[in-house]
Amino acid sequence: MEIFDYDQILLLPRKCRVQSRSECDASIDFGGRRFKLPVVPSNMKTVVDEALSRWLAQNGYFYVMHRFDLDNVVFVREMKQHGLYASISLGVKAPDYATVDQLAAEGLAPEYITIDIAHGHADTVRDMIRHIKAKLPQSFVIAGNVATPEAVIDLETWGADATKVGVGPGKVCITKLKTGFGTGGWQLSALKWCARVATKPIIADGGIRSHGDIAKSIRFGASMVMIGSLFAGHEESPGNTVEEGGALYKEYYGSASDFNKGEYRHVEGKRILEPIKGKLADTLIEMEQDVQSSISYAGGTKLMDVRKVNYVILGGDNAGEHLFM
Ligand SMILES: NC(=O)C1=CN([C@@H]2O[C@H](COP(=O)(O)OP(=O)(O)OC[C@H]3O[C@@H](n4cnc5c(N)ncnc54)[C@H](OP(=O)(O)O)[C@@H]3O)[C@@H](O)[C@H]2O)C=CC1
Numbered sequence: 001m002e003i004f005d006y007d008q009i010l011l012l013p014r015k016c017r018v019q020s021r022s023e024c025d026a027s028i029d030f031g032g033r034r035f036k037l038p039v040v041p042s043n044m045k046t047v048v049d050e051a052l053s054r055w056l057a058q059n060g061y062f063y064v065m066h067r068f069d070l071d072n073v074v075f076v077r078e079m080k081q082h083g084l085y086a087s088i089s090l091g092v093k094a095p096d097y098a099t100v101d102q103l104a105a106e107g108l109a110p111e112y113i114t115i116d117i118a119h120g121h122a123d124t125v126r127d128m129i130r131h132i133k134a135k136l137p138q139s140f141v142i143a144g145n146v147a148t149p150e151a152v153i154d155l156e157t158w159g160a161d162a163t164k165v166g167v168g169p170g171k172v173c174i175t176k177l178k179t180g181f182g183t184g185g186w187q188l189s190a191l192k193w194c195a196r197v198a199t200k201p202i203i204a205d206g207g208i209r210s211h212g213d214i215a216k217s218i219r220f221g222a223s224m225v226m227i228g229s230l231f232a233g234h235e236e237s238p239g240n241t242v243e244e245g246g247a248l249y250k251e252y253y254g255s256a257s258d259f260n261k262g263e264y265r266h267v268e269g270k271r272i273l274e275p276i277k278g279k280l281a282d283t284l285i286e287m288e289q290d291v292q293s294s295i296s297y298a299g300g301t302k303l304m305d306v307r308k309v310n311y312v313i314l315g316g317d318n319a320g321e322h323l324f325m
């Protein structure tokens with residue numbers, strides 16, 4: 001098996017088929033809706049909040065609201081009152097079951113539910129998928145996070161409509177250091193490995209450091225890319241603003257950090273400061289333009305044309321050119 005990460009891969013251009021990059025369509029169909037970009041901000045407290053969720057839904061982007069210190073039922077009700085789709089996160093504990101029951105009792109099926117725990121290849125996730133499918137059969141269920149083909153096969157078999165791949169590649173992640181496990185350092189090849197067996201969409205989660213990594217994720221099998229650090233630090237980002245040495249930063253912390261948990265127990269995340277980088281809407285427009293350019297380099301006109309390109313691995317034992325996935 002080849003082991004590589006984003007910075008060791010370059011995609012190879014194919015003959016251009018468009019007159020202008022504006023002809024390239026970066027949108028994606030995901031769970032029955034079409035979104036402008038194959039990108040979703042991480043469901044973390046310093047990345048997304050209610051206001052951003054509303055804005056993303058109103059402007060044609062996918063979002064997943066986080067699940068911390070939040071009344072999911074109120075959130076879903078308000079999104080629906082605004083005529084917007086609802087996309088929530090759940091864990092696997094008793095209060096999460098109660099949320100599903102209450103949503104079902106009130107006839108408030110969210111369009112998307114993401115079961116979001118650190119070790120998603122677990123019986124607890126199987127049971128939660130089954131509970132959601134019984135109570136809220138209309139909801140599109142995303143389950144994770146996982147790192148192996150076996151896990152993808154199990155989650156799909158248990159009824160997940162999409163899986164989320166990535167254990168430990170995140171910028172504020174310390175899972176690798178604390179546990180010795182994960183896809184940190186080889187996330188892109190883990191994605192490729194998982195995509196080989198997937199029959200449903202995959203969300204590649206974590207490790208994106210530049211916009212070109214979005215096209216690389218699509219090339220290796222993702223339908224959607226979850227991004228934390230590149231989205232944290234915008235003017236609208238929910239993290240607190242911190243001034244240091246005359247410069248302004250926003251805090252970005254892991255969901256399994258003591259900052260998020262409120263206690264130092266099973267900590268697998270840390271806090272960093274992200275330089276403030278302007279408006280989120282501008283970054284999304286730049287991302288769309290960059291993905292359009294990726295599609296044009298792929299010799300295509302639509303996002304999935306990126307899947308057709310060859311690639312090279314730079315350096316290391318696996319270095320070489322690859323004609324097919
Ligand atoms: N993508 C990634 O690499 C990672 C992401 N995270 C994020 O942090 C947040 C908190 O995650 P999490 O701690 O799972 O959520 P929860 O605190 O809600 O825990 C979920 C359940 O899974 C159990 N659990 C957690 N980790 C393990 C494990 N390694 N083995 C067996 N059982 C486990 C917990 O029990 P108990 O606590 O008693 O063990 C609990 O019952 C989530 O948003 C998650 O996505 C966290 C780590 C890695």
Ligand SMILES: Nc1nc2c(ncn2[C@@H]2O[C@H](COP(=O)(O)O)[C@@H](O)[C@H]2O)c(=O)[nH]1
Pocket residue numbers: 042043044145166167168169170171172173174175205206207208226227228229230253254255256257268269270
């Ligand atoms: N191991 C941990 N992973 C975490 C934690 N909180 C969030 N995450 C994951 O990171 C990505 C974002 O990665 P980035 O490289 O884009 O910044 C996020 O979507 C989660 O999957 C954590 O505390 N520990």
